[in-house]
Amino acid sequence: MTGWTPTEMMVVASARQLAGERVCFVGVGPPNIACNLARRTVSPGLQLVYEAGVFGARPARLPLSIGDPSLATGSDAIHGMFELFAFYLQGGLVDVGFLGASQIDRHGNINTTVIGEYGAPKVRLPGSGGACEIAINARKVFVITSQSRRSFVERVDFTTSPGHLAGRRPEGWIGAGPTVVVTDLGVHGFDASGEMELRSLHPGVPLDRVRAETGWELRVSEDLSETPPPTGEELRLIREELDPEGVATR
Amino acid sequence: MTGWTPTEMMVVASARQLAGERVCFVGVGPPNIACNLARRTVSPGLQLVYEAGVFGARPARLPLSIGDPSLATGSDAIHGMFELFAFYLQGGLVDVGFLGASQIDRHGNINTTVIGEYGAPKVRLPGSGGACEIAINARKVFVITSQSRRSFVERVDFTTSPGHLAGRRPEGWIGAGPTVVVTDLGVHGFDASGEMELRSLHPGVPLDRVRAETGWELRVSEDLSETPPPTGEELRLIREELDPEGVATR
C-alpha cells in the first residue's frame, strides 16, 4: 500500500496526538476516524463520548451522522443530552474535544457560524452545535481542518468557539483551549503566549507552501520536524476497517 | 360496621376533599390512604406522584415507607428525583400536596423541624424532606394532623414550610398555599386574609373542644357544618383493602 491522501495524513497525525489520552469527545467525519484509529493503535484504552448522549460507543460501521443508530447499540451507556453536556463535558470528564473550523486565527479562535456579517452573511455556516462549550470545557481542544488562506485568517469573521483569547483564558477555566491544530499540510501547536506555531510538516510539504496558505505571519517552531508518514498498518486500518468506502478520507 | 377511629374520620374527610383534583403529591401514612381511598370513591382519575420518583404508582400493599418497592413495580413511570421535583413539582403539575405538621399556626405556617430552639432543641423533628418545596409549588396544600394545643399554636417554633405568610404570598407563586386542614376534630379552611377558619366539626365533636385544643382564638365559619360520618363503604375500603393491619388508621 503506497501513497495516501492529505485527509489520510491528517487523520493519522490526529490519531497519534491521542496517545495517552483517556476520554475523547468525538465529532463525525475525520475526528471519528482518528479516534477509532487511535483506539486500534496508540491509545487502546481511549474512551469515546458522543454528544448525542453515548458513552463507550462501539459503532459497527462508520457513522455518517453524529446520531447514528450504530452508536447506541452495544454501547456502555446512553444518557439524555443534559446529562451528557452537564455531567461529562461541563463536569470536566472530557480530556480532548475535537473541533473543525471554517476559519481559525493565530490564537485558535474558531468560526463555524458565518462568512461575512452575521446580519447579512455571504455564507451561512451551521453554527456552534456543541463546539462553543467544548472549546471552554474540554481539557484540551484538537482542531482538524484543511489549511488555506480562506481558513487560516488574520481575523475570524465571527468567534463561535473561543481559543486562547489573545493568550488570556478566564480564571477557573479547566480547559487549556486549543493545543493542537492538525491540517492537510502539517501539525501546529501553541506557544506560551497562546499563539499558533507550526511544529511539523507533513512529508513532501515545503514550509513556503504552509506560509503561503496562512493568512498571517506564521510562527515556526525552532525544532520544526517532518511528520512521520502513515504506516502501512495505519493506512490498512483506515481503508479496510474504518472508512472502507472512503467517505471521509478520500 | 359501626364506629370509627379519629384517624379513620380524618382519612375519610381528606379523601373527600380530593374530589375533582387531578394530580396529587403523596406522602406516607394517612395521606397515602386518603389518596388511594379517593381513587376508589370521589376521584377515580386521581393520579399519584410519589417524591421517590414514581408517577402512576399502583401499590399492591400499603407502603410503610415513601420508597417502598411496591410503588415501583407496575407504575407508569419512574424518574430520578431531580426530574420529579424539578419537572413535576416545581414545573407546576401537582394540584394537591399533602403535608403533616407537628406545629401549625393560624396562617398555615408549618413546623416539622424542632420543638424549642433550633440550636438547642427540646425535640429534634425530621425536618423538611420535600415539604418546603411542596408548600411553595403545589397548587394547593392539604394538611393532615391531629389537633391539640401542642400542635395548633400561636407561633410555630420554626417555619419549615411557609403557609400564607400572614396573608401575603410572593408574586409569581403558583401555589395557593394551604387550603384545607383536616384534623381528628374537624375540617378547616382559610379565609381571604389567609387565616384558618373551622368549617366543619366531625360527628360528636363539640365546638368548645376544638376551641380548647387550638392555641389561638380560632375563627369559625358562619356556615359551620357537621362532617358527614364515614360511610360503610369508605370504612370497608380502609379496613379491608387499604390498611387491613390498621398500621396507619388505628
Next chain:
Amino acid sequence: MSKVTSMPDAVRELVRDGDTVAIEGFTHLISFAAGHEIIRQGRRDLTLCRLTPDLIYDQMVAAGCARRLVFSWLGNPGVGSLHAVRRRVEGREGDPLELEEYSHFGMVCRYVAGASRLPFFPLRSYEGSDLPKVNPRIVPIESPYDPGERLYAVPPLNPDVVVVHAQRADAEGNAQIWGLLGVQREAAFAGERVLVVCEELVEPEVIRADPNRTVIPGLIVDAVVVAPRGCHPSFAQGYYDRDNRFYREWDAISRDPERLEAWLDEWVRGVSSHEEYAEKLGEERWAELAPGEAWSGRVNYGSYE
C-alpha cells in the same frame, strides 16, 4: 381516557398559525410525519425550535410555514447545508428568516429551564464567543457565592407545541424510548401542548412492566398518534435505519428551488398521509433500512404484596 387520534386531527387541534413549535429528536426519532402534516395544513408564521433544524425544518421553511428559527446547529448532519434555509438567511430568496441562535448545551438548558419553571439556567459556555453579541438573550450571570465567578445564563424555552416521536406509547400517552434520548423528555415537559407520535401503540401493561423505560408520562400528553415509519428519513432505533442515502440526495434537491418544490408536491402535498408516503417509498427501500436484531435482556422488578 384514550388520547389516540389521527395526525390530521392532532395537528388541527394542537398547532395554530404563529405558534412556537418544537419537533424534537436529536437525529433519532424526528417526526417527519408531523412536519409534513403541518405543511399539508398550510400553517404559517411558526417559530420553529430544534437543536438541529435538520431536513424537516428545511422542508417546512421551503413550504412557507416558518417565520423564525430557534436552533444550535443549522446543517444537514453528515452531509452539509440546509439550502432552503440558507437561501432565506443569505437573502437570496423570500423574506429574511429570523434566527435565534444558541449552542447545543444552551438549547438543552433552555428546555430544562422550561420544564422546571426556572426563569433562567446557568451554564459554563459563551465566554469569549460572539454568540451573546448577536443573541441578547444569552446573558452573563454571577455566582451568589463568589461575585467574581462569571457564567452565562439562557432563558427558559416553553414551546406552544412539542412533538416527540417514541418507539411505543399507551393510549394515555405514557411513552417509552430507547437508543438516543436527545432532549425528548425535557422538551415534552417544557411544552404547553404535547403530541406523542409512536411506532407502536401498546397496552398499558407493556409500559407498566418496565416503568424505568418511560421517558414521557401520559400526564403531560395531549394527543397520541400512531405513525409507524413516521420518522423517515430519520430513524427509530430497532425499527428502521436512518436513510442516509436520502439525507445525501436532499442536498441536490434542496439546492434547486424548483426541484424542492416538485419534491414537496410529490412527497408531501401529493400524499394524503405519512402512511401513503411510507408506501410510496416502497418495500424495497424499507427492506434496505431494516436493522438486524439486538435484543436487550429482561429485568425482574419483583412483585411485592
Next chain:
Amino acid sequence: MSKVTSMPDAVRELVRDGDTVAIEGFTHLISFAAGHEIIRQGRRDLTLCRLTPDLIYDQMVAAGCARRLVFSWLGNPGVGSLHAVRRRVEGREGDPLELEEYSHFGMVCRYVAGASRLPFFPLRSYEGSDLPKVNPRIVPIESPYDPGERLYAVPPLNPDVVVVHAQRADAEGNAQIWGLLGVQREAAFAGERVLVVCEELVEPEVIRADPNRTVIPGLIVDAVVVAPRGCHPSFAQGYYDRDNRFYREWDAISRDPERLEAWLDEWVRGVSSHEEYAEKLGEERWAELAPGEAWSGRVNYGSYE
C-alpha cells in the same frame, strides 16, 4: 481493567478520616454493607451526606464515625426517629453533632450542581421558610432577566467519597439500576471518588445489551464491590424486599444506648463481613424478604452494520 475489589480493601483505599462521605439511595439501594465496613475500620470525623440519613447513619453516628450530618429528612422512614442522632443533637449524649440542613429538592440540586461543576443551583423553594436563617449556604438569587424575580440557590455538593449500590455492574463499574433511582446518578457524578457496590457482577455484554439502563458509567467509578444482599435492611428491587420489621425493631434498639451498643457489637463489629451478617440473619428471614417475579419485557436495539 477490572476494578473489582473487596469491601475492606475498597473502604481502606477510598475512605479516610475526616472525609465527606455520601452513601446514597433513597430508601432503595442503601449500602449498609459499606456503612458497616466503615464502622469496622473505625473511621472518624466524617461528614455524612444523605437526603435521608436513615438507619445507616444512625448506626454510624452511634459508632462514633461522624462529626457532621448534611441532610434533608432526619427520621426512620415510616417509623419515627433516629434516636442515636437525636440524643447527640438534643445534647443528651456525646459531643454535639453538627447539622447542615436542606430540603429534599435542595439536596438533589446540590448533587446536580456538583455533578455539573456549577457554583450554584437555583430552585423555587425556601421563600418564607426559616431554613435559610439557620443555614447561611441557602441564599437568595435574582433572575438576570427580571431582578424582581427572587429564587433561592444552593451550593454544589462534591463528596470526597460517594457509595452507591446497584443491582448489577460490570468489572469496569458500568452500573445498571431499576426501580427507584433516587439521586444515585447525580451523587456518583458529583463524587471525587466513587464506590459501586452491586448485587451481581455481570459480563460487559449484559450491560451493553441495554445501555439505556446504565445509570453510572465505569468512567467515573474507582472500585466495584460485589455484595449480594448488601442493602439489608434497605432493599434491592427484584432481589429482596425492604425489611420493614427491622426498621420497626430499630426504634426500640436505638432508643437504648446499651442495646444499640450491643447490637453494633453483635451485628457489625462481631461479624467480619456483610456476607457473614447476611448469613447470620438466616435463610428464613431472607425467604420472607424474597419478592415474587415481575419481569420487564425486552426491546430490540437493532444491529446496524
